[in-house]
Amino acid sequence: MNYALASLAIPFTVALLTLLLQRRSEANPIVPAITVLATAVSLVFAGLALETQAVSGAVSHLNVGGWDSPLAIRLRLTPLKALLLGFVALIHLLTGLYAWRAKPKIARDYWPLSALLHTSLAALILSADIFNLYVTLELLSLSAVALVCLSGPKAYTPALYYLLLSLGASLCYLMGVAVIYGQYGVLDMTVLAGIMEADHSTRFALLLMTAGLMLKGALWPLHLWLPEAHTYAPTPVSALLSGLVVKGPLFILWQLWNNLAPEALAREMGPLFAAGGVVALVSGGWSAFRAPFIKTLVAYSTVAQLGYALMGLGLLLFLQERIYAVALWLFVLAHGLAKVSMFLAAGEMQTLLGSKRVTAMRGATQTIPITMSAFAIAGISLIGMPPTGGFLAKWSLLEPLFTQANHWPWASGVLLGTFVSAAYVFRAIALGFYQAPMSREPRHFDRVSQWLALLPALLVGLMAFAGQDLIAWMAGVTQT
Amino acid sequence: MSPELLYLVVGATIWAVGLGGLLLVHHMLRRVIAVNLMGSGVFLVLVALAARSSPPDPVLQALVVTGLVVAISATAFAVRLASARAQHSSGTPEVERPGGDES
Numbered sequence: 001m002n003y004a005l006a007s008l009a010i011p012f013t014v015a016l017l018t019l020l021l022q023r024r025s026e027a028n029p030i031v032p033a034i035t036v037l038a039t040a041v042s043l044v045f046a047g048l049a050l051e052t053q054a055v056s057g058a059v060s061h062l063n064v065g066g067w068d069s070p071l072a073i074r075l076r077l078t079p080l081k082a083l084l085l086g087f088v089a090l091i092h093l094l095t096g097l098y099a100w101r102a103k104p105k106i107a108r109d110y111w112p113l114s115a116l117l118h119t120s121l122a123a124l125i126l127s128a129d130i131f132n133l134y135v136t137l138e139l140l141s142l143s144a145v146a147l148v149c150l151s152g153p154k155a156y157t158p159a160l161y162y163l164l165l166s167l168g169a170s171l172c173y174l175m176g177v178a179v180i181y182g183q184y185g186v187l188d189m190t191v192l193a194g195i196m197e198a199d200h201s202t203r204f205a206l207l208l209m210t211a212g213l214m215l216k217g218a219l220w221p222l223h224l225w226l227p228e229a230h231t232y233a234p235t236p237v238s239a240l241l242s243g244l245v246v247k248g249p250l251f252i253l254w255q256l257w258n259n260l261a262p263e264a265l266a267r268e269m270g271p272l273f274a275a276g277g278v279v280a281l282v283s284g285g286w287s288a289f290r291a292p293f294i295k296t297l298v299a300y301s302t303v304a305q306l307g308y309a310l311m312g313l314g315l316l317l318f319l320q321e322r323i324y325a326v327a328l329w330l331f332v333l334a335h336g337l338a339k340v341s342m343f344l345a346a347g348e349m350q351t352l353l354g355s356k357r358v359t360a361m362r363g364a365t366q367t368i369p370i371t372m373s374a375f376a377i378a379g380i381s382l383i384g385m386p387p388t389g390g391f392l393a394k395w396s397l398l399e400p401l402f403t404q405a406n407h408w409p410w411a412s413g414v415l416l417g418t419f420v421s422a423a424y425v426f427r428a429i430a431l432g433f434y435q436a437p438m439s440r441e442p443r444h445f446d447r448v449s450q451w452l453a454l455l456p457a458l459l460v461g462l463m464a465f466a467g468q469d470l471i472a473w474m475a476g477v478t479q480t
Numbered sequence: 481m482s483p484e485l486l487y488l489v490v491g492a493t494i495w496a497v498g499l500g501g502l503l504l505v506h507h508m509l510r511r512v513i514a515v516n517l518m519g520s521g522v523f524l525v526l527v528a529l530a531a532r533s534s535p536p537d538p539v540l541q542a543l544v545v546t547g548l549v550v551a552i553s554a555t556a557f558a559v560r561l562a563s564a565r566a567q568h569s570s571g572t573p574e575v576e577r578p579g580g581d582e583s
Contacts, residue, residue, distance in 0.1 A: 071539060131543055138550045142557060149561065153568035160561050164511050167554055168502045171518040174547065175495055178522055181540065182529045 001060040003049035004077050007042045007085050008122040011092075014038040015115035022108055035111045036096040039118065043089035050082035054477060061128070061190075074188055076128035079477040080329065084251065088121045091243045091336055094456050098344050099236040101449040103351065106234055107150040117143040117240060124248050128189045130177050130209075133252055134170060137216065141166040144245045147237040148229050158228035165225050166216050173212035179205035189260060198262040206261055210253065210269075217249035219310050220280030223303045227287070230299035235347025238295065242302045242343060243336040250309055254328065257317055270318025273310050278413035280307030285420030289427060293356045294346045297424060298339070305335050305382060307417060312397055315410060319400075325478040326471055327397040334381055334389030337460040341378040344453035345371045361428055363436025370450040372432045377457035379425035384418055389463030394418070396471055487528035495521025508562040512555060519551040 018031045053060075063072040092114065099106045099114075120139035127133050141163065148159040177187070183201050186192050196202055211222070218226040226246070230238050257266050284304030291297040312328030315321075348371045353360045364372045381390035394414065401411040463470060494517055501514030523544045530540035 071542070131546075135546060135550060138554060142554060145557070145561075153564070156561060156565035156568060160508060160558070160565055163554075163558055163561060164502065164508075164515060167515045167558070168499065168518060171495070171515065171522055172499070174522045175492075175525070178525050178529065181543075182525075187539070 001049075001062050001075070001077050003045045003052065004082060004085060004126060005062075005075075007045040007049060007089060008119065008126060010038050010042040010045070011115045011118035011122065015112045015119060018112040018115060022112070028108070031108065031111045032096070032100045035115055036093065036100055038115070039089055039093045039096050042118070042122075043086060043093055046082065046086035046089050049077065050079065050086055053077060053082045054079045054473075072129075072188075073132050074128045074190075075126045076190065077126065079479075081125050083329075083477055084125050085122055087333060087336060088118060088125070088244055091240065091340055091456075092118045094340055094452070095236040095239045095243075095344070098239075098449060098452045101446065101452060102236065102347075103446060103449075106236060110147070110150055110234070110236070113143055113147050113150075114236075114240065117147065117245070121244060121248055125251065129187050130180065130189060130192070131187050134174050134177060137173065137249065137252070138167075138170050140245060140248050141170065141216065144241060147240070148233040150237060151232055151234045155232040158225070158232045162225050162229040169212040169215035169222075171212070172215075173209045176205040176207075176209035176212070179208070189255060193259050196260055196262050198264040202262070203265055206256065206265065206269075209256060213249040213253045213256070217246050217253065217306070218303060219250070219253075219306055220276050220283065220303065223280070223284070223306070226303055227296055227299040230302065231293065231295045235295075235343060235350075238299070238347070239340040239343040242299065242339040246302065246306060247332050247336065250306070250313075250332070254313060257313065258325070263320070266317040267320075270314045270316070272314065274314025274318060274410060274413075277307040277309070277311030277314055278410075278417065280304060280310060281413070281417030282307075282420055285417065285424055288424040289420070291424075292358060294349055294358050294361065294428070295343070295356065297358060297428065298342050298346050301342075301382060301421070301424060302335075302339060304417070304421065305331070305339070308393070308397070308414075309335070311410070311413070315397070315401075321400060322475060322478070323396055323400050326474045327393055329478055330389065330393035330396060330471070330474060334393050334460050334463060337456040337463075338378040338381040338388075338390060341374050341453055341455070341457035341460070342382070344449075344456075345375040345378065348450060348453050349375070358428055359431065361431040362434045364432040366436040368450070370447070370454055372429075374450070374454040374457045376429050376432070377454070377461055379429060381457070381460045383421045383425055387461060387464035389460040392464055392467065392470060484528050484531050487531070488525055491521045491524030491528055493521070494518075494524060497521075508565070509559075512558045512562060515558070516551065516555055519547065523547055 014035055018035060021028050021031055060077045062075040099110055120136050120143055124136035124140060127136055145159050145163040148155050179201055181187060184192060184195055215222040230241050233241060281304050284300050284307060288297050288300035288304060291300055308331050309328055312324050312331060316324035350356050352368050381388035384390040384394035398411060398414055401407040498514045498517030498521055502511055505511055505514060526540045526544050530537040
């Protein structure tokens with residue numbers, strides 16, 4: 001637990017410290033260095049927490065300030081939560097390194113805000129109290145919206161829509177919390193898990209909370225704010241938003257339905273989630289296929305890919321088999337890494353090719369091969385082709401579906417999603433293999449930032465080599 | 481009808497009115513107010529739930545205080561963002577979403 005707390009406290013301290021350091025001078029050159037270094041330390045602590053937690057398989061609790069229930073704010077650490085802490089720190093580290101190198105320079109407020117985003121995600125992961133989760137959700141949205149605003153006046157409109165919708169969504173969630181507390185008089189998730197009953201007011205509360213979380217997590221059909229907000233944000237911010245921010249509400253949704261909800265209600269809800277996932281895959285994929293701009297393509301692909309996660313959740317609730325939990329979290333990890341790589345590559349292409357359009361990628365394999373490989377490897381993982389993490393995730397989703405004949409609609413849904421993903425990814429990659437136009441020589445060529453865009457893609461590729469071991473290990477981690 | 485039940489119903493109604501406003505109204509400042517109405521509705525429900533027991537449930541009152549802090553900071557941010565957006569987009573604060581729907 002102490003390691004996990006350190007992983008939470010470090011970014012928080014850094015956020016405050018960087019705010020103070022930046023007060024006087026215009027842009028303090030130490031600030032990015034401090035933030036990136038602290039993120040690395042936070043990653044190490046999350047790794048230590050995961051090691052102790054996964055080895056013992058134990059679940060630890062902490063009552064903040066020593067208060068006892070019901071006033072206590074309880075933190076809870078499970079192996080999965082430790083893994084997610086590490087994942088959050090890793091993605092922050094990768095994007096932080098890129099933002100440090102980025103040309104043109106990113107706004108100086110990026111550093112304290114991204115540290116705050118890291119803090120709120122870590123707090124969201126550790127909280128075991130449905131009201132405290134509301135507070136962390138608000139923190140997460142506020143820092144995410146502030147980060148979107150960094151790209152200047154053109155981002156204000158999408159940022160404001162994002163803010164208002166997510167405030168409304170939080171209040172839907174809070175209304176659900178009020179109904180639950182009114183009925184059971186408890187806010188702690190571990191206590192609630194044992195006592196919830198399948199009656200009307202519980203169902204109403206869960207639906208309210210689900211609607212709020214689905215809007216915040218951009219899960220179909222409540223995803224409409226996402227493409228604009230993710231497109232207009234600065235490149236490292238888009239990577240953080242797609243890779244991490246939408247996964248926070250998803251994690252709460254998972255805990256809500258998997259741990260809290262009575263099994264009868266969960267079984268009812270499962271097919272709806274899974275069907276929503278299939279529609280998200282197809283409609284998001286189609287919009288990505290039609291997208292005129294590179295970043296819009298990547299943003300719509302997030303909508304589509306979240307469909308896989310929603311399907312994993314729906315099938316888990318419906319069929320009650322543990323393997324779908326493994327599939328769901330493998331998706332989150334693989335998608336996070338691939339999407340960071342893809343957004344960073346898209347940002348690099350915008351700077352190097354001098355155009356935001358997908359058609360500008362013509363001949364990119366010859367002019368900017370490293371960036372193009374990042375885009376391609378990440379894309380292959382999104383489609384779910386071997387040897388990538390995306391393939392592992394999809395395989396653990398498909399394998400149990402293939403063994404039973406009556407699950408064919410779900411299996412064909414996954415395959416249809418694969419087909420659509422392949423369409424939008426290959427549309428972009430194919431353009432890269434055309435003859436490069438001679439006049440368009442890249443202007444400033446920063447090898448390091450190109451490699452930084454490739455790095456997450458290589459990591460998601462490496463996931464495949466762990467293969468069966470990784471699936472078995474994840475099965476243990478997602479148990480609690 | 482007991483006073484607690486009355487407050488519960490009023491709170492839920494205010495929340496629903498706020499939700500409707502957020503979804504149907506296009507003027508940005510009105511939407512910010514709609515979100516605030518939703519917040520006030522939830523807080524009223526929480527306080528009404530607290531009043532069911534005597535003495536009133538302190539946990540719920542603590543939740544309302546925390547919620548108020550969150551609401552005021554979020555509102556401040558939203559108002560600032562709305563005014564910055566209005567300044568940068570041709571002056572009027574009543575700009576519709578580009579290509580947005582009518583109602």
